[in-house]
Amino acid sequence: ETGVTQTPRHLVMGMTNKKSLKCEQHLGHNAMYWYKQSAKKPLELMFVYSLEERVENNSVPSRFSPECPNSSHLFLHLHTLQPEDSALYLCASSQEGSVGSYEQYFGPGTRLTVT
């Protein structure tokens, strides 16, 4: 079973709502990621946290706000989303170090629908 959990698994929200997605990794990794997966598109990297510091922000709109309180937990706070933000949001973790081929392990995702 996956060592990365995400809640909720499904979320329907209106454009004026505020909600948060939660991710927890039980693998002892030091880096965590948020990805967006829309239909017919490749996974898009949104944010990267390494050792609890944000090291990547891929031009994501400010209506998405990440938070990483410690190396095991990652949140994605959502507010005033648009219908085009409807997608599968995946969290992943990995063990970062020197250059290498460290694999990323994914959580089951949160399927978000914005109405």
Place this chain on the structure above:
Amino acid sequence: RKEVEQDPGPFNVPEGATVAFNCTYSNSASQSFFWYRQDCRKEPKLLMSVYSSGNEDGRFTAQLNRASQYISLLIRDSKLSDSATYLCVVNNYGGATNKLIFGTGTLLAVQP
């Protein structure tokens, strides 16, 4: 040009067939390579890493050609359970962290 390009398929093959997927990547400085598998409405899961010398894991064989910037995955003796989307993934180390670039995936449907 996309950073990672794959034939989206679908590949419809009978059980027992051999099927090959190809992938090309644009960044010659890419350092490591993977194939992930994603079942319908599930998360991607690592299938195998891809090494320059080629590597095999049971019915699965992965090859890397750095000169041509080309990665392949061969599945022998296809099973119904192999039906999934296969994602070609390239790792570009970005100074602070590893950055995975995903292809759109190739859909495989194994028919009884």
